[in-house]
Amino acid sequence: MRSERTTLIAWAFLAPALLYVLAIVAWPLVQTVILSFTDASLRKTTDWVGSANYEKIFNATFATVIVRTFIWTFFSVALKMIIGTCGAVLLNAAVPGRHLFRILIMPPWIVPMAIGIFMWGWMYNGQFGMISGLLQRFGIVDGPVAWLAYGNTAFWATIVTDVWIGVPLVTIYFLAAIQAIPKDLYEAAWTDGAGRWYRFRRITLPMMVPAIITMSMLSLIATFNSFDIIWILTQGGPNGATTTMIIDTYHTAIGSRKYGEGAARAVVICIFLSLFSLAYFRVTRRLQPEAAK
Template sequence: MNHERGARMFAYALLAPAVLYVAAIVAWPLVQEVQLSFTNAGLAKTYSYVGFDNYTKIFRSGFGEIIWRTFTWTFFSVSFKMIIGTCGALMLNVALPGRAIFRTLTLLPWIVPMAIGIFMWGWMYNGQFGMISGLLQNFGITSGPVAFLAHGDTGYWATVMTDVWIGTPMVTFYFLAAIQSIPRDLYEAAWVDGAGRAYRFRRITLPMMVPAILTMSIISLISTFNSFDIIWILTHGGPNGETTTMVIDTYKVAIGSYKYGEGAARSVMVGLCLGVFCLFYFRLVNRLSSAEQL
């Protein structure tokens, strides 16, 4: 009994630094954030508790539309990353001369500092000097300059495409590593049996990539949902709020309007939305894993 108790105490001692770190860095600021969301804190040194007033203001200000826009923006961005990343990984896995060069070029969007890359895309979207607008005019697709970031629909898709450009390299190389970990014996056996490329992809590659796809999709979704730099640098959430997501709206209220209590309430809503989604996501993953075992 003494030996068992000593082993347990030793285990607790090993866990204590990690527990203290999580409590100080994650748990305590989170508790403070929740407490702040029930106050009317601002630039004034003193503030008072206002109950759920900040949360009622959220839904009175059209926050539901912002939530919907955030989920659709995230859905399209992550979907494009998964599709393009899968295609890119398959092409980079082919044994061709100069494959290392193509892999290096694929890394460029990831290597370039994010702010510089976003500013570059901002110039490309410019209606007067941008390359994209110039090409459209040269090929006769448009009769005049197109200011992509000045209109709601084009600005929305411009931010999506920029996020896809930045996030696709990570997805591509993650999927490439997953493909290269698949045993070659499976492909050789299928090839001997006369299976074509499409059949081998559908029956071997794709099923073996499912764990990597599930992992990368949740990582990409969380980072995309919380994306701030891309939208803020390109459009500041405009025009007319057409590219304002939950994170952008939280920043505008908390930092732009100095309404820290309302901003904290919005950030709590961001955390709740992500938490609920992750809960359903992991339940779905557990069901899929159980079905595979059966």
């Protein structure tokens, strides 16, 4: 009797959270899946088209968008992890004014994203942008460079902007992970004559692995779904060079008013991210078998 009462109380406490998940996550997801099998648009009537929307998106054009999205995500997340690790190690060093440096790392994350992206858009401008002006001043280029007007440069420009916005959070997270490492390990290694590089490879990096995996997963999901940066800078151009899956979904569903096809693209994105999440959980269970039990 006592056990049943405890179970009922537990379910009573869980009920609000379960209702919230059903209302905010599960129901819209089910509606999106249903919508993806229709030809919904601005027309009053909606017909069931089966898998036609999925057959349309799996063509050469969308395959290019998928590959571009993975490349964009890979380089953006990789750079954030590398720069964030280096920044955390430097901010953890016993140097004068390190507290000031920790504060100065935060503005890219504190500044409203739209304002920061507009700032980068001005800097990328070929006529009066700071980057083009500095390159001309130092004789690296002969004339103005419109970074967002060409496919290759626009693609890498959006990556740089995304890295600039995401690095502070990664750095602070990794800094917390480093500070949680027991100091005794470093003292023992230092006593044995281990150098800084050896201590980093054998102590710091292995102890940071759980934090790196967690942050890389969170960053991967956020970057894969990143919309603001690309839309404000290029809107997916020029000529689709920066069109990722989320931008393509927006163009289809909102721009072209093809809600059924847009929903199908959203479902494909959800499937990709679900696979990433499953892979993440499998990796973490292998790294922490005792915790998983």
